[in-house]
Amino acid sequence: MLEMNLTRLYELSVILYSLSVSLYFIDFLHHNRKANRTAFWLLSIVWVFQTAFFLFRIVETKRFPILTMSEGLYFYAWVLITLSLVINRLLRVDFIVFFTNVLAFFILALHTFAPIHDQSEAVAEKMISELLIIHITMAILAYGAFSLSFVFSVLYMIQYHLLKQKKWGKRLLRMTDLTKLEKMSHVLNLIGLPMLLLGLILGVIWAYIKIEDFHWYDAKVLGSFSVLAVYSMYFYKRVVRGMQGKAIALWNIGSFLFLLVNFFLFGSLSKFHFWYS
Structure with missing residues (x-):
């Protein structure tokens, strides 16, 4: 009932x-x-x-x-x-x-x-640990920050397009200025990157402890560290190279799309991320 x-x-x-x-x-x-x-x-x-x-x-x-x-x-x-x-x-x-x-x-x-797999559920119950929970939680929270950063970059591109086309109106005024949109996108990435890094470190530690056949060349491992590298490159381009505006917004959008590929595709190809299969 x-x-x-x-x-x-x-x-x-x-x-x-x-x-x-x-x-x-x-x-x-x-x-x-x-x-x-x-x-x-x-x-x-x-x-x-x-x-x-x-x-x-x-x-x-x-x-x-x-x-x-x-x-x-x-x-x-x-x-x-x-x-x-x-x-x-x-x-x-x-x-x-x-x-x-x-x-x-x-x-x-x-x-x-999403289909429910009893085998994945049963195995997940056996392999549960506080380290694993913290690893997954931090990774998903990082993904949440990256997701909002992506949304701010999309709003930036819409605002940029409206200004470029000189389409003045209420929508343009309500979307706030380009500087604020770019800043918020940057701040959210600044929150997400270290959180993802710490989550991956904890995940690797857990894998070495719990998984006998853990390999660095696993699709999910390579994909996750590639996401870390892509967002690290974002900060290199923005902070060191001084990239701003449309170019950095497009890089951020592309970074998030790669994140989605890692989340949905690489996870299904992984040999040990079976609770996500």
Whole structure:
């Protein structure tokens, strides 16, 4: 009975989430502040539901639920929703919630339709450790920071295009200035990079302790350190070479797309990241 009620609440949260994203889209096209406010409160309700489901899962499994592909996607979507709400309240940057939650809704949809593998779940339970949990948590939080940085770069490119085409209007004014968008993108990468580095270090330590046939040439290992290298190159280009504006925004967008390839493709090719398969 409880499981059925939770399922119904989850379905309701997905419906409310889709309505919220739709209202943000209406606001984006027609500058409808009422739609914006309604969308924000719907998203807040969705966050409450999603947090409750997450806490229930913790109680049910008696662990931090991020050890399977489905759980990882859910936590990733929850992180994006949380960060978007916090940033919207602190910075008042219009459209950041819309763009972030289009991405988060896509992630949540993948979670909803992700197949559940009993074998992966069983093996994950056996290999659980605090080190592994911290490794995965830090990696997903880093991905969340990179995701928001990507959204700011996309907004930068939209703003740049509007200015280039001299398309003045309310949308241009609401999107804040290019300098602020570039700065926030940089700050979020500044948060995400060391978090990813520490997460990878902990992951390697865990792998050496727990996995007998751990190899550095594993697809997921190479992909994750390649992501680290790509974002390190971002800082080299921006700080050392002084790259700014459109060029660094495009590099940041490309870096995030590579991150997605690593998350979805390289993970499936890995020989030991089987709880993500």
